[in-house]
Amino acid sequence: MRAPRPCGVCGAAGAAKYRCPRCAAAYCSVPCCRTHKERCAPEPQRERSAAGRALPGGAKGAGQAAGGPWSVEDILREGEEQDRVPLQKLQLLGESEELRGLLLNPHLRQLLLTIDQAEDKSSLMKKYMQEPLFVEFADCCLRIVEPPEKENVLPE
Numbered sequence: 001m002r003a004p005r006p007c008g009v010c011g012a013a014g015a016a017k018y019r020c021p022r023c024a025a026a027y028c029s030v031p032c033c034r035t036h037k038e039r040c041a042p043e044p045q046r047e048r049s050a051a052g053r054a055l056p057g058g059a060k061g062a063g064q065a066a067g068g069p070w071s072v073e074d075i076l077r078e079g080e081e082q083d084r085v086p087l088q089k090l091q092l093l094g095e096s097e098e099l100r101g102l103l104l105n106p107h108l109r110q111l112l113l114t115i116d117q118a119e120d121k122s123s124l125m126k127k128y129m130q131e132p133l134f135v136e137f138a139d140c141c142l143r144i145v146e147p148p149e150k151e152n153v154l155p156e
Helices: 030-039 044-050 072-076 087-095 097-103 106-117 121-128 132-145
Strands: none
Touching (some): 097 106, 106 121, 106 132
């Protein structure tokens, strides 16, 4: 898990758990988010590059469908290398028929939307990891981006 950074609004050390989707500034709370929103001026280049860019697999991102200003580069530009999944592996998620089949389930889609909109995503993820359907989804994603190494297999 990433270590929180200092809040870009109030300066609280190690408290910034959230990022502005427009400019990626770090902040720690709803009041700081509101304060930041009033002053937020995203980089013009990022605004232009975000318009109309598609996610891997040809699907538009949630932020783009609603006219949101983020792109794949915004997600991938974070500096935490150990948490980064290479773009090639992310594209495999979009190509997986097994994953597409799971995402046809309306209950799973609702769980994912709830997590996406939650303020405390970590707690909600822990709760949902008790739900068999969500565990199946998480396991499928992990098998795609981190295929299990074949252990104890003799070469033919």
